[in-house]
Amino acid sequence: MQCLLLLKDSSKSGYDISKQIEEMTGSRPSSGKLYPFLHELRDRGYVTELETDDVRGRVKYKLTEKGEQLVEEIVERMGNIIDARLDMLLEQCHHCGVRLYDVKVFGKDKAGNEVSFCCTHCRDAYRSH
Ligand SMILES: [Zn+2]
Numbered sequence: 001m002q003c004l005l006l007l008k009d010s011s012k013s014g015y016d017i018s019k020q021i022e023e024m025t026g027s028r029p030s031s032g033k034l035y036p037f038l039h040e041l042r043d044r045g046y047v048t049e050l051e052t053d054d055v056r057g058r059v060k061y062k063l064t065e066k067g068e069q070l071v072e073e074i075v076e077r078m079g080n081i082i083d084a085r086l087d088m089l090l091e092q093c094h095h096c097g098v099r100l101y102d103v104k105v106f107g108k109d110k111a112g113n114e115v116s117f118c119c120t121h122c123r124d125a126y127r128s129h
Contacts, residue, residue, distance in 0.1 A: 004046065004071050005075070006020050006021070007047065007061060007063045007071075008068075011062035012060060012061060013052070013058035013061070014031065014034055014061070015058055016060075017029075018031065045064055045067075046067035047062060048061070048064055049062075091104070091116050093118035093122050094109060094115040094116060094117055094122070095126040096118060098118050103118065103119075104117065105117045105118070105119060105123050107123040109126075
């Protein structure tokens with residue numbers, strides 16, 4: 001998965017990918033795993049191999065259109081996961097239940113505890129119950 005995301009902006013050789021993964025995670029993926037994975041992606045049509053003029057003859061991998069679609073899907077799915085996490089962290093308006101991002105109004109609930117509302121209307125509506 002990570003490999004694919006790294007290919008999003010530019011084509012890279014397996015070596016570039018492994019170096020970047022090392023920078024991000026602190027550990028280098030074993031080439032015994034990385035290359036078979038890249039070859040599998042190639043066989044499934046997600047990446048193509050580019051001939052390079054690299055002196056070491058490293059092959060660069062480039063996302064195909066199909067590969068780019070897959071990356072979009074992965075990014076979207078990761079976005080959803082992050083949204084879901086944010087949802088759990090965010091407070092809700094004590095009256096209407098909307099998620100409170102940065103605007104909130106403080107009020108008290110019936111027991112006198114401090115609670116948050118999205119706006120003064122909700123606070124007043126809650127009070128007048
Ligand atoms: Zn509200």
